[in-house]
Every structure is written in structure tokens, then in C-alpha cells.
Amino acid sequence: MQNVMIPLNDTIVVCLAGDGAQGALPRVVQITCKAERPEDVKTIGTYYLVRHELSELILRVAGAHLGSPLPSSLVFTGERYTLVANHAPWTFGKKVDFMLGDDVLEVCADKWTFIFSIDRGEPLFSKYSCSY
Numbered sequence: 077m078q079n080v081m082i083p084l085n086d087t088i089v090v091c092l093a094g095d096g097a098q099g100a101l102p103r104v105v106q107i108t109c110k111a112e113r114p115e116d117v118k119t120i121g122t123y124y125l126v127r128h129e130l131s132e133l134i135l136r137v138a139g140a141h142l143g144s145p146l147p148s149s150l151v152f153t154g155e156r157y158t159l160v161a162n163h164a165p166w167t168f169g170k171k172v173d174f175m176l177g178d179d180v181l182e183v184c185a186d187k188w189t190f191i192f193s194i195d196r197g198e199p200l201f202s203k204y205s206c207s208y
Contacts, residue, residue, distance in 0.1 A: 082107060082131040084123045084192065085114045089174070091181065092139050104174040105138050105184040106166055112193035122157055122194045130159060130192070137161055138188050160191040 080090055086109065091102035109130075111119045123130070133152060140146060141163065150161040166187035174181040 080131060080135060081127060082109050082134050082190075084120065084127070085110055090135070090138070091174075091176070092135070092142065092184070101176060101179055101181055103142060103182045103184050104169065106169060106187035107134060107138060107190070108188065109134065109190045109192060112191055116194075119192070119194050123192055126154060126157065129154070130190075133159070134161075134188070134190055138184075141186065141188075142184065156195045158193050158195075160193075162189050162191075163187065164189070 082088065087106060088108075089104055089106050091104055093102055111123065113119050137146065137150065146163070148163055152159040152161065163186040166184060169183040169187065172183075174183065
């Protein structure tokens with residue numbers, strides 16, 4: 077799996093690995109990850125602690141969609157958080173040429189938006205003796 081950290085409250089463009097065929101080029105996809113409550117310190121702290129596992133999950137979901145279309149809305153539940161994933165047509169991506177050297181990369185048909193929220197109980201990071 078790629079070592080890409082998905083930032084919170086931002087949109088990035090990621091190259092997903094090709095299909096494994098000899099000479100297959102990566103595909104480009106837009107990924108947005110937003111907090112349901114973007115100014116909430118508990119939300120930001122919890123995301124920071126689980127960002128590695130969430131980044132891997134997000135990249136796996138976007139990559140799996142290439143091989144077999146996934147439902148337009150998915151919900152993932154972790155310890156004290158929920159991640160809602162939605163995909164929609166990425167019309168802007170078709171208007172731009174993404175290049176890798178001299179090669180034009182294929183653009184994914186859909187973009188992804190992930191909404192991160194925490195359970196309103198005790199924040200995940202409280203067990204790590206963090207204070208704010």
C-alpha cells in the first residue's frame with residue numbers, strides 16, 4: 077500500500093497504483109477528507125491518532141472502486157469514530173491532463189469525499205493522557 081497521509085479538512089489528488097499489468101500507469105483520483113466538526117479539538121485530536129489507519133482505509137476504498145464499483149455511500153465505524161465515504165463523478169478531472177514524465181495518466185471516473193466524525197463520549201486521545 078502507498079505511504080500517503082490523507083490530510084483532514086483538505087482535498088488532494090493521489091496516484092493509485094496501476095492494475096498490475098506490465099507497464100500499467102497509475103490512475104489519478106481526487107480525495108477529500110472533512111471533519112463533521114472541523115473546529116472541534118477532540119475531532120482533530122482523534123483524527124491525528126488514527127490518521128495512519130484511516131489513510132490506508134481511504135486508499136484501499138478508492139483503489140477497490142477501480143476494479144469493482146462500490147456503493148455510492150459507505151460507512152466505516154472504528155473505536156470512537158465514524159467515517160462516511162461517498163463517491164460522485166469527477167468531471168473536473170477529465171478537463172486536466174495529469175502527467176508522469178511524458179505519459180498522460182488515466183483519470184478515475186469518480187472522486188471521493190470522506191466525512192470523519194467522533195463519538196461524543198470520551199475522546200480516543202484521553203487514554204493517552206493528552207490534555208487540551
